[in-house]
Amino acid sequence: xxxxxxxxFNSAVTGSLYLLAxxxxxxxxxxxxxxxxxxxxxxxxGAYAGYVVAExxxxxxxxxxxxxFLATAVxxxxxxxxxxxxxxxxxxxxxxLMVASIGLGFFVRHALQxxxxxxxxxxxxxxxxxxVGPVRITTLWLSLIGAALLMSVVMHLxxxxxxxxxxxRASSSNPELALASGIDVEKIALITWMVGAALAGVxxxxxxxxxxxxxxxxxxxxxxxxxxxxxxxxxxFYGALIAAYILGLAxxxxxxxxxSLKLSTDYRLAIAFLILILTLIFKPSGFGKLFGEGIKPV
Amino acid sequence: xxxxxxxxxxxYVLDMVVFVGIFSILAISLxxxxxxxxxxxxxxxxxxxxxxxxxSIAANMGVPYFVCIVLAxxxxxxxxxxxxxxxxxxxxxxxAIVTLAFGEILRFIFKNESWIAGGVRGTTVPxxxxxxxxxxxxxxxxxxxxxxxxxxxxxxVAQMLVNSPYGRVMRSxxxxxxxxxxxxxxxxxxxxxxxxxxxxxxGAAGSLFAQYMRFIDPYTFEPFLTFTxxxxxxxxxxxxxxxxxxxAFIVQVLERGARxxxxxxxxxxxxxxxxxxxxxxxxxxxxxxxxxGMFKESKVKTPALEVAKKWKKSx
Numbered sequence: 001x002x003x004x005x006x007x008x009f010n011s012a013v014t015g016s017l018y019l020l021a022x023x024x025x026x027x028x029x030x031x032x033x034x035x036x037x038x039x040x041x042x043x044x045x046g047a048y049a050g051y052v053v054a055e056x057x058x059x060x061x062x063x064x065x066x067x068x069f070l071a072t073a074v075x076x077x078x079x080x081x082x083x084x085x086x087x088x089x090x091x092x093x094x095x096x097l098m099v100a101s102i103g104l105g106f107f108v109r110h111a112l113q114x115x116x117x118x119x120x121x122x123x124x125x126x127x128x129x130x131x132v133g134p135v136r137i138t139t140l141w142l143s144l145i146g147a148a149l150l151m152s153v154v155m156h157l158x159x160x161x162x163x164x165x166x167x168x169r170a171s172s173s174n175p176e177l178a179l180a181s182g183i184d185v186e187k188i189a190l191i192t193w194m195v196g197a198a199l200a201g202v203x204x205x206x207x208x209x210x211x212x213x214x215x216x217x218x219x220x221x222x223x224x225x226x227x228x229x230x231x232x233x234x235x236x237f238y239g240a241l242i243a244a245y246i247l248g249l250a251x252x253x254x255x256x257x258x259x260s261l262k263l264s265t266d267y268r269l270a271i272a273f274l275i276l277i278l279t280l281i282f283k284p285s286g287f288g289k290l291f292g293e294g295i296k297p298v
Numbered sequence: 299x300x301x302x303x304x305x306x307x308x309x310y311v312l313d314m315v316v317f318v319g320i321f322s323i324l325a326i327s328l329x330x331x332x333x334x335x336x337x338x339x340x341x342x343x344x345x346x347x348x349x350x351x352x353x354s355i356a357a358n359m360g361v362p363y364f365v366c367i368v369l370a371x372x373x374x375x376x377x378x379x380x381x382x383x384x385x386x387x388x389x390x391x392x393x394a395i396v397t398l399a400f401g402e403i404l405r406f407i408f409k410n411e412s413w414i415a416g417g418v419r420g421t422t423v424p425x426x427x428x429x430x431x432x433x434x435x436x437x438x439x440x441x442x443x444x445x446x447x448x449x450x451x452x453x454x455v456a457q458m459l460v461n462s463p464y465g466r467v468m469r470s471x472x473x474x475x476x477x478x479x480x481x482x483x484x485x486x487x488x489x490x491x492x493x494x495x496x497x498x499x500x501g502a503a504g505s506l507f508a509q510y511m512r513f514i515d516p517y518t519f520e521p522f523l524t525f526t527x528x529x530x531x532x533x534x535x536x537x538x539x540x541x542x543x544x545x546a547f548i549v550q551v552l553e554r555g556a557r558x559x560x561x562x563x564x565x566x567x568x569x570x571x572x573x574x575x576x577x578x579x580x581x582x583x584x585x586x587x588x589x590x591g592m593f594k595e596s597k598v599k600t601p602a603l604e605v606a607k608k609w610k611k612s613x
Contacts, residue, residue, distance in 0.1 A: 035391050037398075083582055095338045096589060098394055099528055100582050102340070106525065107578035110571040223399050230395070264410040273399050280384045280392060 005135040007252050013141045015248025016148030017210075020203030021221055022228035022240050023155065024076075024196020030172040030235015031192050032084060034097040035226065038105035039200055040218030041112075046072040046201020047208035047217055048112055051121060061125045061209075068205040069198045076197025079104060080190055105219075113215040120212040144206045151199060152241060159237060168192055172235045224251070224272040231279045233288020242287055250275060312438040318543075318550050319445035320507050325530040325542040326449075326456050327499035332528075333536035333595075334460050335492045336472030337382075338390040341397030342527050344381070344404050345497040347519040348374040349504025351408060351415055354423040354514055363426035363509060367448075370505035371498045378497020379490060386489045401521060409516040420515025423508045445506050452499050456539050459495070461599045468492060469537070469598075522574060526553070529581050535591030544592065552576065 025039045049071035050064035083104055087097055129138040159165035167188045170178040179185050204218055211217075228247050232239030254271040258264070279286055324342060331337040349370035356366040381400050385393040408414060415421040427440055459465050467488055470478040479485050508514050526549055534545025553573055560569035584591070597603070 035395060086586055090586065090589070092585060092589065095332065095336070095390055095394075096585050098338060098340070098391060099532065100585050102525055102528075103578040103581040103585075105578075106522065107575050107582075110574040110578070114567060114571040114575075223402065226395050226399070230392075266406055266410055269406060270403055273403050276396065276399060277384050280388065280396065284388050284392070 002256055003134050005133060007256060008249075009135050009137065009141075011245070011249040011252040012145055013248070014251055015245035016145045017203055017207060018221070018224050018228050018247055019148045019241060019244035020144075020151065020199050020206065021218075021225040022232070022244055023151070023237065024198075024200045025225050026229040026232060026235055026240045027168065027172070027192050027237065028189075028196045029229060031168065031189050032088065032097070034094045034101070035229075036079075036084075037098065037101045037222070038079060038108060039101075039197075039225065040222040041105045041108035042072050042075060042197045042200040043204030043207065043218030043221070044112055044215055045075050045108060045204070046198075047204035047213050048116060049201065050205035051116075051123070051208065051213055054123060054125065055121075061123075065202060065205060068201045072201025072204075073194040073198035075108070075201075076193045076195075077190060079197070080193040084193075085186065085189070109215045109219070116213075116215075118215060120214050122212050123209045125209065140206070140209055144210070147202065147206070155237060164188070164191060223269055223276075227272040227276040227279075230276055230284075231286045233286035233291070236286070236288040236291055238291045239287035247272060247275060306434075309434060309438060312435070312442065314550055314554060316438070316441055316445055316510055318547050319442065319449050320503050320510070321527065321530065321546040321550065322543045323445075323449050323452050323503040323506070324500055324527045325534070325546045326452050326539055327496040327503070328527050329531055329536065329539060329542045330456055330459065330468075330492055330499075331496040333531055333538070333542070334465065334468045334472060335489060336390065337386075337489060337493060337496075338394040339397050339493070339496065340394040340521075340524060340528075341381070341399070341401035342500055342524040343519050343521060344397065344401035345374045345378050345500035346504040346507070346523065347401070347404055347408070348377050348497075349501030350508040350514050350519070351504075352501070353505035354421055354508045355415055357424050357509065358421070366426075366509075367502055367505040371502045374501020374504065375494045375498030378500075379494045382490060382493040382497075386486055386493070398521065398524075401519070401524065405516050405519055408519075416515070418516060420513055420518075422513050423511070425512055426509045441510055445510070448502055448506060452502070453539060453543075455495075456499075460537075460539070460596075464488075466598060525581075526577065529577055532581060532584055532589075532591055535593035535595070537595040538591070538593045539596065541591060541593030541596075549577070552580075 021039075021043060024042070025036065028039075029035050046068040050068040053059050053067045054061050054064035083100055084097060087100055092100070127138040127140040129136060131137070157165075159169060167178065167183045168191070170181070170183060171185045171188045175185055178188075200218070207221065208217055224247055228240055228243045231246065232241070232243035251268050251271050255265050255268055258267055324346060328339060328342055331339045352373045353366040353370040356369050357363060361369070381397060382393065385396040409418055411417060412419070426444060427437065432440065460468065467478060467483050470481070470483070471485055471488060475485055478488075511518075530545035530549050531542050532545075533548060534543070535541035556573040556576060557569045559565060560567070560572065565572065
């Protein structure tokens with residue numbers, strides 16, 4: 001008998017994780033016009049930063065989230081200022097930017113592996129868990145959903161109410177016009193890279209606390225994150241919001257199917273891949289047009 | 299074959315020569331896609347993997363090697379066509395994401411399905427030259443002859459392709475897709491064909507690799523392998539087939555150099571981490587300071603150009 005309540009709750013948990021992972025990716029993609037493959041390593045970096053605070057310095061788990069957020073923001077800023085902005089200024093093609101992001105990702109991942117080793121690390125913090133009817137809930141999962149909700153509300157307010165948020169949307173949809181209107185596009189890009197990376201860092205820490213901490217942590221959820229970005233429409237925050245939970249639901253239903261077919265649940269990645277391919281075939285712009293956001297796929 | 303490295307330096311050098319040959323085939327295949335046509339294939343390793351696994355499975359069933367490599371090449375080309383179709387009409391980044399993801403999915407399949415080729419435990423592969431019992435040095439020489447014959451074929455095919463009218467359309471797609479369309483070229487068809495040829499060559503390289511290593515497992519086909527091929531192209535110079543072979547040589551020296559440096563300099567760093575970090579940083583530096591690579595794009599050799607040269611000389 002399948003516990004459907006649990007499946008739905010798990011979908012909300014998975015969706016929240018993918019949302020945190022994908023928001024930064026879609027915003028930087030829309031603004032800088034290339035997919036940042038090093039986004040995976042932003043997640044891993046945040047998780048390791050949190051690990052240092054919580055497990056090596058014993059400063060508590062709450063503080064580790066703050067540190068993960070800030071440390072990854074710094075990494076995001078450094079990546080933009082040292083790698084991607086100089087490349088863009090020199091007129092690098094989209095392919096060059098993608099290759100550079102992969103190079104950066106490999107560098108960061110193996111730097112992490114050099115320092116903390118490739119073996120999985122675990123958090124010793126224990127999470128209280130309780131049952132609501134047939135559904136098993138842990139406080140970690142609740143905080144993950146809470147964090148995703150909080151992030152959505154705050155991002156929505158920033159994007160619609162503040163000057164910075166409006167400038168982000170303007171620079172994403174038409175950089176030349178934004179520049180002509182007196183927006184400092186490069187400053188806006190820097191802010192977006194910092195915020196996007198920081199959110200990925202927090203997502204990575206949640207993932208690490210829920211499973212285990214390895215240098216490959218971010219790489220493992222990069223494919224679902226890309227599926228969210230493309231299904232949601234590149235650069236579209238609201239599209240990503242919907243797409244993340246669709247993907248969470250699809251993946252958990254898929255796991256039920258895989259188990260009943262006696263296949264390895266590792267194939268959950270294939271579900272994200274399938275959604276990615278179907279989006280490209282039938283609606284390459286994703287949900288982007290629904291919200292008047294996103295960049296054209298051709 | 300790796301165990302014999304230390305006892306005989308000559309074997310080590312010959313081993314490196316074989317690797318340079320196999321990676322040169324991969325580099326030429328990616329050069330057709332990226333260097334000449336501007337297609338971002340971030341999953342080169344997937345088609346290399348298709349070739350390696352096809353060839354090993356066939357060889358383990360007793361199929362002669364000549365047939366194995368043909369099978370590997372054909373199947374890899376076909377898979378390449380299938381995978382590229384959904385993304386070819388869109389911008390370059392979509393193809394990059396799809397091919398990268400495909401490589402990872404394929405690796406997962408080979409990892410989980412132990413009935414295909416041993417799953418995580420991998421599978422042994424018979425050498426192409428089982429019928430003769432040769433001393434190791436002779437064996438290596440025979441391997442080098444085999445690998446470099448295939449490389450030569452790939453090189454000639456690639457050169458003929460890019461110097462033909464077909465090759466000029468490839469370059470025009472890279473430079474300005476819209477302009478190529480306006481001239482009445484079916485851009486989608488050219489892209490799909492180029493991707494198929496590129497993937498087929500990668501399949502041949504995979505087949506050579508599997509029979510040379512005599513063992514393959516899913517861990518051999520990490521995404522980093524694709525990245526090293528990109529490094530060869532960007533270092534050597536895109537759209538220059540000789541340049542990327544030089545690139546393949548340099549990347550091999552770098553990769554092995556990192557391992558040797560670790561052994562002799564007693565660096566307190568894991569050689570694999572050092573190798574990956576070094577290549578990651580180098581590629582960013584090249585893209586920043588010398589994005590055109592070491593060698594310039596090769597000129598198109600056409601009969602008209604030859605006539606023009608003669609005319610210029612005589613006048």
